[in-house]
Amino acid sequence: MTFPSDPHERLPRGDKNRRISLGVTREEMANTAGITVEQLHDYEHTQPDRQFSIAIARRVGAALETLQATRTPRVDNGPVPVNHAD
Template identity: 80%
Template structure:
């Protein structure tokens, strides 16, 4: 089941962060979602007070769920702190 279940409640910037944590390029995500790179770009850059395409949101959400089920996130939080620091 896609989260959130209602595509009207999707957060485009949050979906972009999910895509980036998977290490998926715009081209890869657009292909997985069955949309164009331009549609993905427009969706991911939707401002919080603007409307977005529900059809695109549904496709992106479904693609994210599929990718997250088969890939581990690639989040880099910087170097590990050393115990040698005073």
């Protein structure tokens, strides 16, 4: 399961920061996510008040989870938050 589990709640700029903290290049991230570098660029540069592709968000989220499971981050972002049902 990805964090956040609902791709509508993803934050593209936050995902970019997660990628950078892992030391992952755009090319490697796009390859892992199965998208183009251009799609990744467009997703990561989505302004907070704009919509993004949910399909791309799902792929990026899954790729981040895979990469985080196999790499040591260059930056300690603390523990992964737990989703709580209200």
